């Protein structure tokens with residue numbers, strides 16, 4: 047079974063935990079897009095692990111974890127993750143595979159990311175990890191790939207070419223000092239040396255695994271509404287975070303995909319700027335942020351919080367072909383008197399059930415809510431659906447009805463065990 051997991055909101059839906067759980071049944075876990083802007087939190091045995099690049103499945107012994115060609119790799123971040131795992135006695139030898147076709151993030155990408163943000167009037171609120179500029183270079187065909195790092199001559203020429211252009215942009219457009227060729231060249235050749243045992247043709251590896259009837263889990267980062275095409279552009283990331291990205295970002299044909307699982311949190315969060323129709327008023331936002339520990343795993347920024355937006359999640363189900371949902375953080379709703387679900391938007395007196403792509407409109411729509419009674423029990427220790435409070439079950443079945451999707455898994459806490467299979 048080849049399964050893609052995607053976020054149905056703006057990221058931080060709890061994909062890390064769900065991937066960790068589903069990894070149990072998979073042989074290969076593959077990241078297909080994004081880079082170290084992602085922060086996947088997994089709690090195992092009371093210990094918290096945060097992954098930016100290595101697939102969250104790495105905590106399962108014997109599983110092969112791949113970083114696909116669609117990912118942009120910051121070698122320093124990756125090496126740190128490799129070291130952290132070895133110091134936690136997690137053996138990754140022969141288990142971590144990095145695509146030779148993945149593009150690498152260079153120091154000028156990070157600086158350009160920051161400088162562009164400063165200059166923009168409409169700020170995106172990026173993670174400043176160099177993601178946008180790196181993907182921009184990939185598309186404009188001047189990027190440097192991992193395979194280039196393995197050949198000193200090729201790397202030298204490509205880096206020189208890039209620095210000639212980037213240094214001029216830095217100086218003339220941003221009044222920023224340029225970069226020295228020698229420093230980057232030396233630093234990155236060192237990275238290449240450390241990473242070389244893991245680098246391979248992952249498209250071949252994964253396709254052969256599929257031919258051998260292995261189970262592959264494709265791990266999405268970010269979420270549907272951060273997707274470069276279908277997200278709330280320009281307040282998006284620079285890659286395809288929707289299911290289609292899994293094929294492009296790994297070299298696996300769409301006909302080989304069996305299933306897409308969507309992860310949805312029972313409320314909505316977003317980090318960075320951009321429209322957010324269901325956003326809570328400030329005091330309640332602060333209360334829920336602390337209750338749900340909604341602070342960025344990568345940047346530590348407080349996440350903006352709001353009610354569950356079924357208009358968005360319905361759109362995500364359509365765009366990704368989601369047949370099963372994993373619903374996360376149900377326990378964070380414990381103790382609320384009433385819970386709201388946005389079922390439509392109102393704009394200029396008219397009702398809309400479809401997600402509007404015009405940003406102007408999305409900024410002005412008024413959410414139409416369905417209200418339902420909450421529960422006062424704490425549910426974090428519950429392991430069977432039938433043991434949930436009546437109102438929690440009513441809430442879940444309301445979501446299932448509105449979304450017209452099967453809820454396959456419910457998460458009631460951060461640990462692996464805090465999970466109900468529906």
Ligand code: IMP
Pocket residue numbers: 056057058083084085170171172173174175176177178267268272281282283284317318319
């Ligand atoms: P970038 O990906 O760093 O360019 O950031 C673009 C937008 O995507 C910003 O609003 C970020 O906060 C958001 N973003 C990027 N990665 C993640 C993530 O993993 N979770 C949540 N938001 C993210």
Ligand code: MG
Pocket residue numbers: 057058084085086087343
């Ligand atoms: Mg995250």
